[in-house]
Structures are given as structure tokens and as C-alpha cells.
Amino acid sequence: MSEKIRVLLSEEEVDSRIREIAAKISRDYAGKEIHLICVLKGGVFFTCELAKRITVPVTLDFMSVSSYGDDTKSSGVVKIVKDLDQPLEGKNVLIVEDIIDSGRTLSYLIDILGKRKPESIHLCTLLDKPERRVRDVKVDYSCFNIPDEFVVGYGLDYAQKYRNLPFIGVVELGEN
Numbered sequence: 001m002s003e004k005i006r007v008l009l010s011e012e013e014v015d016s017r018i019r020e021i022a023a024k025i026s027r028d029y030a031g032k033e034i035h036l037i038c039v040l041k042g043g044v045f046f047t048c049e050l051a052k053r054i055t056v057p058v059t060l061d062f063m064s065v066s067s068y069g070d071d072t073k074s075s076g077v078v079k080i081v082k083d084l085d086q087p088l089e090g091k092n093v094l095i096v097e098d099i100i101d102s103g104r105t106l107s108y109l110i111d112i113l114g115k116r117k118p119e120s121i122h123l124c125t126l127l128d129k130p131e132r133r134v135r136d137v138k139v140d141y142s143c144f145n146i147p148d149e150f151v152v153g154y155g156l157d158y159a160q161k162y163r164n165l166p167f168i169g170v171v172e173l174g175e176n
């Protein structure tokens with residue numbers, strides 16, 4: 001089996017949209033501090049690019065959850081691989097994700113993090129695949145809606161590969 005990557009969103013498109021969303025977030029949180037939660041591993045590239053362009057004070061923490069393993073289909077069970085280092089009490093939490101697909105990861109995260117008494121909790125995603133939703137999730141900031149295709153790049157992997165691509169691509173599987 002060979003794999004080809006077709007560009008869905010170019011590096012320029014992604015970068016310019018991240019700038020727009022960062023400007024909107026900076027306006028919405030004017031006068032406040034944002035506690036960014038990067039959802040590893042997929043969210044790491046987007047979190048860095050977004051954080052660099054937000055103009056209000058930012059603190060960062062990392063959480064690692066996994067439900068896809070090396071597959072293109074979710075196992076349906078979200079596992080915490082690494083929890084946050086810091087408490088959320090009284091903080092304006094913004095969860096940063098690479099993609100919302102079935103919505104299982106985010107609905108689980110909002111549920112458990114919401115119980116830690118943050119001042120507010122919102123969600124920012126690079127990509128949203130609304131057609132595939134099985135759990136309702138309120139998305140506060142979304143850079144792009146995409147069709148129901150398995151995508152890679154900008155943190156997103158296929159069997160752990162392609163996370164480092166600077167654009168969003170679709171994996172096309174061939175016979176050789």
C-alpha cells in the first residue's frame with residue numbers, strides 16, 4: 001500500500017486564518033489572562049502558532065489524551081495519558097485542539113475539566129469535521145470546517161506520521 005498526501009489547506013491559508021482567530025481571541029479576552037490547555041499530541045503545533053499571536057497574557061499547560069491509537073477510526077474510549085500540572089480554579093481556560101471529529105475527546109475533556117472550577121472554559125480548534133459528530137460540543141473558535149476525510153499535518157497524524165507537515169493534507173491510499 002502506498003500513501004499520497006493531497007493538500008487540502010495550504011501553509012499560507014492556515015497561517016493567515018490562525019492570525020485572524022488569534023486577533024479575535026485577543027479582543028474577546030481583553031483585560032484578562034488566558035490559561036491555554038494544549039491537547040497533546042495533535043494540538044501542539046496549533047497551540048504554539050496561536051499562542052505566539054495572542055496579545056493578552058497567556059499561561060500554558062498540557063494534557064495528553066488518546067482515542068485513535070494508530071488507526072483512522074476512534075476506539076470510542078478516551079484515555080488520559082498525561083493530566084495537567086496546574087489547577088484550573090479561577091482561570092479563564094481555553095482548550096486548544098487540532099481537530100474535533102466525533103466530538104468524544106472534547107466532550108470528555110470539557111466534562112472533567114469543567115468540574116475543576118475554572119472561571120470560564122472555552123474551546124478553540126484548528127479543524128472541525130461537523131459531519132462526523134456523535135457527541136454535541138459547543139465550539140467557540142474554529143479555524144476551518146472540513147469535509148469527512150482523514151487529514152494529516154499541523155500536528156495531525158496517520159499512524160504517528162505526518163504531524164510535522166506545515167499544511168493540512170488528505171491521506172490517499174493506493175495499491176503500491
Ligand SMILES: O=P(O)(O)OC[C@H]1O[C@H](OP(=O)(O)OP(=O)(O)O)[C@H](O)[C@@H]1O
Pocket residue numbers: 039040041042043065066067068069074097098099100101102103104105106157
Ligand atoms: O473528536 P474525536 O473523534 O474525539 O477526535 C479528535 C481527537 O483525536 C485526535 O487525537 P488522538 O486521540 O488521535 O491522539 P493524538 O492527539 O495524540 O494524535 C485529535 O488530535 C483529537 O484530539
Ligand code: HPA
Pocket residue numbers: 068099101149150151152156157158
Ligand atoms: O482526520 C483526522 N486525522 C488525524 N487524526 C484524527 N483524529 C480524529 N480525526 C482525525
Ligand SMILES: [Mg+2]
Pocket residue numbers: 039040041042043065
Ligand atoms: Mg489529539
